[in-house]
Amino acid sequence: MTYLAKPKLHHPRLSTNALGFTRRDYEGAVSTLCAGCGHDSISGAIIQACFELSLPPHRVAKLSGIGCSSKTPTYFLGASHGFNSVHGRMPSVLTGASLANRELVYLGVSGDGDSASIGLGQFAHCLRRGVNMVYIVENNGVYGLTKGQFSATADKGSRSKKGVGNQDSPIDLIGMAILLGATFVARSFSGDKAQLVPLIKAAIEHRGAALIDCISPCVAFNNHPDSTKSYDYVRAHNEAVNFLDVIERREEITLEQEPGTVELVRQHDGSYLKLRKLAPDYDPTDKIAAMTYLKEREAAGEIVTGLLYLDPRSEDLHDRLGTVRAPLNALGEKELCPGSAALETINASLR
């Protein structure tokens, strides 16, 4: 952490986005996390992604649970809505908020403890319901805030800073998310913004439940040589399967260069994702093949990163429930109290 607020002065030629904002306008309060925490880099990537997408800050809601990771919404998008909920309960608060106001962009920010331990049930249900959100797990393999106990994502055999070995099987958030029906599933690394920023942008653009499992080294408790979530370990074992460009143009586009290495995926809402393939045979839209590939590489000790699964025909909770198109706070008395005749009709239909 730093004691000073980040000075307001910025680079004189800092670019502005379509709204006239600079990247600095998407920052929040200065971080109080440990210097070098991966979580701060993820905040930086979220800031960059929202800036590049020209999101109006007041149309974004950040929700989180408890943990160092869950503290980070204070450190980005200072002009957006925020809700710091109870440990592991971010998904239900987010689901409720999304039902009430479907027009906001929802960022759920959580940790591996918050999501894979106390909040595992909530994690599962919001994904299978297809809540329209970006769910980011800032995964450091420990409970950072409570001083570094192993979390449920710590790899079997990895050692704590004090040398204690972890005996339990790790929870594979990616595998679970794919199985549970999330429609956008990615893994990335806090130390690789070139990969992370486009993934966050694509996840925001995606309609449906998008999960990003972002490995984020805890410099204080999980960055030692026997850790599998340290900067060095992740860099040495990172196998990116693809690299993503988000194309916001909605009209039909054709692809000329590099056939076979670049793939365009058209999403439900007409937007395109351009995938530069690094593993030529990896098809992120083929669920079974993707699962097999991930398990194979995992067994080989690799940490596979990139856009791992995408259902281009995704739909969200609102589509399924057929809810009203307007946010609830925009409904007037006429819509909310349609009168006794309308009540009669409803009652009659239930008899």
Place this chain on the structure above:
Amino acid sequence: MPGAVSTRADAAPGERPAVGEARSVGMPPTDIRDPDYFHRVVDCQWACPAHTPVPEYIRLIAAGRYTDAYMVNWRSNVFPGILGRTCDRPCEPACRRGRVEAEPVAICRLKRVAADYKDDIRRFLPKAPAASNGKRVALVGAGPASLTVARDLAPLGYEIVIFDGEAKGGGMIRTEIPRFRLPEEVIDEEVGYITGLGHVETRYGQRVDSLKRLLAQGFDAVFVGSGAPRGRDLDVPGRQEAAANIHIGLDWLANVSFGHVNRIGRRVIVLGGGNTAMDCCRTARRLGGEEVTVVVRSGFHEMKASPWEKEDAMHEGIPILDYLVPKEVRHEGGRLTGVVFEKVAARYDERGRRQLVPTGEPDLFLPCDDVLVAIGQENAFPFIERDIGLAFEPSGLPKVDPVTMQSTLPQVFFGGDAAFGPKNIIWAVAHGHEAAISIDRFCRGEDVSERPPPRTTLLSQKMGIHEWSYDNEISLDLRHKVPLRDPAVALKDVRAEVELGFTPELAYAETQRCLNCDVQTVFTRDLCIECDACVDICPTDCITFTGNGPEESLRPRLRAPAMNLAQPLYVSDTLKTGRVMVKDEDVCLHCGLCAERCPTGAWDMQKFLLEMAHAYGTKPCQCA
């Protein structure tokens, strides 16, 4: 936004270097042991001809240590009180603050603060040893160049003899610069510090008529600091006939200073656009000139006068008319009636050179009672015989080595306006320091071309986890204005100083605008774990981790493209991922946040203090 740069998250994967390949094609790691590297980062100090450690004295002012701040200045620039009011301030256009915000730090006026609020400094001055070293040095002229030579040599035991035709020392500082900008007491005080050092003999009122005869008096070395004393005259019809009311600005200002002139006509035209013209018009306003007009040949923006001098003149109700070339002086019965001007416009030829061509519009006649001619200043060396082995350039200036200040006659050295034509006080001081080093080496029989290196120290400012021994908080204040005397009073008295100087409170607020550019960001490659924390926190996007490459390829692909080529890139050796750390020094706020955020201490904030070598030997800044 056109011309805007995009700040990118990182290099795309395709731009990542193949490990191993990077070193051979990219920039070599920056050698921070070269004193020039960090010196350049301290923009103000680098731009100051005498290389005054500016941020050092600004911090001392902030701490209320005015005397120490004065002494830091005195060692470098010799005339803090004078320069704090009059310096041409090449440091200010260079100041980093001006690149991250609207205006630079008021460096010059803070110098005056040190002079205004200091205690008696005499006990800190060097003293000449009781016995002289037996070497005698003659100085021609008692301007700032010669006085600097005297200051640097007297403490070494040299016997100094200063000749000047005028009755007092100071050169043009005393004779030309008007009292409403620089009170005489300040000149007396700072000239007095030098003449009182010991072994300094002043022969005021004694003009040197022959360098040959001076050399024959057995001096071991002679320094010529005689200035550029001749004002250029106007050559148009009517000039001679109306001579009684046409004055050469340089002579007229000197006459005002000496009290020989204390009136001027009601309507005055000042010809010329340099600083002398600005002093002429403002002086005229105070001596009865009610309608004073400055007229320049070329455009307002091309004028030689500093922007603040133009502002000061206009603030006193003096219009500046441009693109008017004097054509004829009108007179009636031997009395001046006005000046006729031809209207011109700027045209650029194929080679991009500016030419002034008549627009064809009717001429402009401006009636007036007096004309002050301030259209240029020239050198003159009537006292130097051309047959004594001292070579001159075709321009009429002596042949002088720009580093050693030595002429072709080995025992004769030049400095100030006499060396390379009219400049300013701070250049005269810088020349004086170099000449003193040369004279000392020459008198010891050493090679003058060998120059002593500057003294530098580099020291970590870390006091605790987030504590630094400098104030790293960045003030958002805009430049503070120096309070001025009420114009109604100021315009009545040519000796009433216009600027009142910063109060201690204003001075403190202004010091906080300084970015402490001498507190350097120092990077240790082996400690960096490439966590990006410094990249994320840096408010001005200075830091990038990327694949190495030649400078031209590196500059545009940094987080914020480094398009200010005058500012260096700080490049690390190759990191574990094969990338390098590249820091663009251009708009770094020296806020230390990178070092506060770095988990491993790979960034540290270290104060770089550089003091130029001076002949009498720098005593280290007591405040370091």
